[in-house]
Amino acid sequence: MNWVAIRMLTGDRVKFLGLVFGIAFSTLLITQQLTIFVNLLMRGASAVYNVPTANIWVMDPVGRTSDVTLPMPSTALDKVRGVPGVAYAVPMLRSAATVRTPEGKVEGVTVVGLDDATLIGLPSKMIEGSRESLAAPDTVIIDGVGANKLFGKMTGVSGTRLELNDRRAVIAGVVDATPSFTAGVILYTRYSNALNFVPGTRNRLTFVLAQTDAGRAPADVVKAIEARTGLRARTSEDFARDGINFIVENTGIPINFGITVVLGAIVGIAIVGLTFSLFIRDNIKQFGALKAIGVTNGTIRVMVAAQSALVALIGYGIGLFMAAAFISGTSGADAFKGFYMPWQIPVITAGIVIVIIFLTGLIALRPVLKMEPAEVFR
Amino acid sequence: MNAAIIIDQVTKDFAVGGDSLRVLHGITASINSGELTYLIGESGSGKTTLISIIAGILYPTSGGVQVFGTDIYKLTDTELVRFRLATIGFIFQQYNLLPTLTAAENAAIPLIAGGMKRADAVDRAKALLDKLNIGNQADKYPRAMSGGQQQRVAIARALVHEPRLVVCDEPTAALDARSGRRVMDLLRDVALAADRAVIIVTHDNRIFDLADRILAMEDGRITSDGAHMPQDHG
Secondary structure (H helix, E strand, O other), X not given: OHHHHHHHHHHOHHHHXXXXXXXXXXXXXXXXXXXXXXXXXXXXXXXXXXXXXXXXXXXXXXXXXXXXXXXXXXXXXXXHHOOOOEEEEEEEEEEEEEEEOOOOOEEEEEEEEEOOOOOOOOOOOEEEOOHHHHHOOOEEEEEHHHHHHHHXXXXXXXXXXXXXXXXXXXXXXXXXXXXXXXXXXXXXXXXXXXXXXXXXXXXXXXXXXXXXXXXXXXXXXXXXXXXXXXXXXXXXXXXXXXXXXXXXXXXXXXHHHHHHHHHHHHHHHHHHHHHHHHHHHHOHHHHHHHHHHOOOHHHHHHXXXXXXXXXXXXXXXXXXXXXXXXXXXXXXXXXXXXXXXXOHHHHHHHHHHHHHHHHHHHHHHHHXXXXXXXXXXX | OOEEEEEEEEEEEEXXXXXXXXXXXXXXXXXXXXXXXXXXXOOOOOHHHHHHHHOOOOOOOEEEEEEOOEEHHHOOHHHHHHHHHHXXXXXXXXXXXXXXXXXXXXHOHHHHHOOOOXXXXXXXXXXXXXXXXXXXXXXXXXXXXXXXXXXXXXXXXXXXXXXXXXXXXXXXXXXXXXXXXXXXXXXXXXXXXXXXXXXEEOOOHHHHHHOOXXXXXXXXXXXXXXXOOOOOOX
């Protein structure tokens, strides 16, 4: 009888398309919003993701995230280097600054000072120029999103002179970095240059980036660093999570996106529920006739389940495709740069769609199950 | 003739507001195989309630009904549904065809519900539609058919699984006189046999002369039982 059920549903094209639209719209809204939410959260950890060559971050004990920290004395670097299990450790300076372009545009930037010798902390993929160009005096490498923000383009900016905190800085290249949560401009430079660019206090060292010896568990080395130096140390994974949690705890973003996701589910329930109920109501006499003829309530449940499953499959497929197309189509834009859809999101959306279709199917089915077959004679 | 249906002291009460309204008052009757039996009466006389109980789709308050020897209200719910599917064919006043299925697919429903393969069921339904002279309409949808043609499809649906009992609710009410008589002739030709029975609930005095037996009802009781229309029904 499932074939009969499917024909009953697909034959009523307006309602069938309405049901598919309801599920597709819900799927699109939920998937797209969850994807943006997750990727925005992950930007809270972009500073960590941009440094794949260190698996431990060491900071002042009050430090919380890559942007919420207190500078340390330069002796901290030597202390970390002296901890057993640390293969190497390099300094990193992160500080806010102001930059003025030749056109007079002023922008707040983050200056990131990297170890002069190794440039550990510089993202690996260059859009323009080379890492080595940072060896020249007063040079900086700008991130792609930042270049776009300052100059409206990602290439052809090398050689441009900037006024960085009243000092001359020359752009030597453009690097492909994961944007920060605020998608601000990031200028990478050598540590020694950064000390000149950023006016500072006695303590200037923001982080020590460390890599553990092969075979040593980062978590164990973190404990050792904290015990021997009195500083705060975090594995890359934990520090990335700290950045994400900071956004979750200190912004209204989770609530706002949560509301949108709930609204998506409610809209889905409303559209699908109403349309499904209308469909059942329009066919109530036919269902009654089927019951009189000898179709059991159990079979009718299976028939409605088949109709629900068809609507869910098609609607979910369309919605997911549209969400994926949106993410893929906008991934070139700065606001969505690097966004991707983790596999968990389609799974979560599928779960919500199942709940929507189950609830609406149940509501729509009730009058049929309650209907006495004798009613078709009245 | 054998008694196809034995109705024994059947009563039926409906709850109306806080009260109980008795619509059938201990009806006892039998309906024979090989006969076209009409149930007639004014609106509210209880004939629809009685036919619903005979067809196994409405439980009586008391009493019992035997259909070809089976005491149907002693069956479990599932057994009763299976019994209906195997033994009873239904023809409804408004046809109740599924609008998104073709005539042949509609007619095939009882066979599909009984577990037959769809293609085989549709083939068998088409053969019956041929017999009912609407074989050329087999692939049409109900909306593209006249009322008479739809009623023939409904008859095919009622007969396709060869039930021994056919119950009809006002089968000619929506048809003109000529079409109505054709439908009745058809029912007599196709549905009736020595081991089968047809019961028709009707108001339609244009077809009273086609009955083998007429049971007239009034106020939940059978007031007349004979081969002809009682004098006070015209």
